[in-house]
Amino acid sequence: MKLHLIAGARPNFVKIAPLVPYLRNAGWVPYLVHSGQHFDDRMSSDFFDDLNLPKPDFHLGRATGSHAQQTAHVMQAYEELFLSEKPELVVVPGDVNASLACAIAAKKCGGRVAHLEAGLRCGDTQMPEEINRRIIDSISDYLWAPSQDAVENLLREGRDNASIKLVGNIMIDALIMMRPALARRQILRTHNLTSGGYILATLHRPANVDNVEVLRLIIQQLAELSTRMPVIFPAHPRTKKVLESMDCAYSATKSIKMMHAERYLDFVHLQQHSRMVITDSGGVQEETSYLGVPCLTVRPSTERPITLEYTNRLVSPEDIYSTSCQILDEPSPEAKAIPFWDGNTAKRIADCLEMLSHRPGINIF
Numbered sequence: 398m399k400l401h402l403i404a405g406a407r408p409n410f411v412k413i414a415p416l417v418p419y420l421r422n423a424g425w426v427p428y429l430v431h432s433g434q435h436f437d438d439r440m441s442s443d444f445f446d447d448l449n450l451p452k453p454d455f456h457l458g459r460a461t462g463s464h465a466q467q468t469a470h471v472m473q474a475y476e477e478l479f480l481s482e483k484p485e486l487v488v489v490p491g492d493v494n495a496s497l498a499c500a501i502a503a504k505k506c507g508g509r510v511a512h513l514e515a516g517l518r519c520g521d522t523q524m525p526e527e528i529n530r531r532i533i534d535s536i537s538d539y540l541w542a543p544s545q546d547a548v549e550n551l552l553r554e555g556r557d558n559a560s561i562k563l564v565g566n567i568m569i570d571a572l573i574m575m576r577p578a579l580a581r582r583q584i585l586r587t588h589n590l591t592s593g594g595y596i597l598a599t600l601h602r603p604a605n606v607d608n609v610e611v612l613r614l615i616i617q618q619l620a621e622l623s624t625r626m627p628v629i630f631p632a633h634p635r636t637k638k639v640l641e642s643m644d645c646a647y648s649a650t651k652s653i654k655m656m657h658a659e660r661y662l663d664f665v666h667l668q669q670h671s672r673m674v675i676t677d678s679g680g681v682q683e684e685t686s687y688l689g690v691p692c693l694t695v696r697p698s699t700e701r702p703i704t705l706e707y708t709n710r711l712v713s714p715e716d717i718y719s720t721s722c723q724i725l726d727e728p729s730p731e732a733k734a735i736p737f738w739d740g741n742t743a744k745r746i747a748d749c750l751e752m753l754s755h756r757p758g759i760n761i762f
């Protein structure tokens with residue numbers, strides 16, 4: 398049984414990595430489709446190396462430009478590939494444009510689609526990812542949810558219980574799988590940092606970085622915070638572009654240690670050893686919750702509310718400094734177990750697929 402794993406953007410490389418070793422045992426032949434949304438080495442090939450991913454079997458070419466342009470490019474390229482390859486199942490992870498494009502193209506060609514990380518909702522339709530999530534879930538045949546709240550969202554939207562499976566958090570599988578390699582990283586030494594002695598910041602959401610005034614405010618807050626503890630800031634290409642275009646805010650970054658976007662293992666190692674993290678990334682909210690590292694999420698809402706029961710808090714740009722100071726004055730929290738975030742998600746998915754491979758065409762759950 399032929400299966401396509403769609404990965405084209407940084408978080409998706411992480412989400413498919415734990416699956417690859419399990420799929421063959423479940424009777425499937427996995428083909429990796431690189432849908433080209435991210436293409437810099439630091440956003441793509443370095444992730445393949447760090448996560449021991451095989452080279453992509455197919456590459457759909459670079460998908461750049463506006464959301465519509467990216468989505469249209471991937472839809473066109475994937476439709477052609479789908480029709481020539483005719484996979485029995487297409488697995489689309491997460492909520493990026495490339496996942497949406499492949500899900501639509503596959504379904505319109507009569508294919509079956511599984512959504513890995515189904516059911517997450519923040520309720521904010523200004524966010525491109527929220528639009529993507531809702532559409533992908535509404536057309537997918539199999540909905541693999543990371544947490545109970547995601548299952549409840551899907552049921553509330555009228556999805557059939559039989560198509561939903563609580564499989565757990567696949568990103569945590571990746572982190573657990575890579576623990577030995579993580580322990581060997583030398584990035585703290587490279588940047589002269591001490592464990593627990595710095596704050597890690599990472600921001601790339603359009604709402605925070607595309608608006609120059611908002612980004613200026615965030616940078617000012619981080620610069621103020623750096624008077625209490627060093628702040629390091631690996632910048633995503635989107636953020637870097639905007640920062641480079643704004644001289645005055647860029648000068649405030651002198652007190653912040655700006656770095657280029659870090660590869661997977663170094664970035665997780667930096668999270669693990671930081672005193673706290675300031676972010677707007679979905680995956681980082683999850684990783685810090687699992688690791689027990691305090692996290693401030695610069696967003697008005699989160700599609701991952703379970704993280705708020707652990708070490709994550711939401712904050713507005715103007716409150717970054719004051720809320721960070723409160724956290725620095727508190728003792729560091731202990732890591733606590735989160736249900737189904739246990740390193741066995743890929744196995745639970747493989748078990749679902751094993752049943753499906755024996756009963757093609759029949760609903761497996």
Ligand code: UD1
Nearest residue numbers: 406407408434435436437440461493494525526601634635
């Ligand atoms: C995308 C995802 C977001 C995810 C993020 C992880 C959507 C809607 N958003 O946002 O959910 O958290 O990836 O990084 O799919 N660029 C480069 N080199 C690269 C990659 C991007 O220069 O390797 C440039 C792009 O050309 C674009 C900008 O960075 O100008 C933003 O990239 P894009 O893929 O549009 O969105 P992200 O902000 O990365």
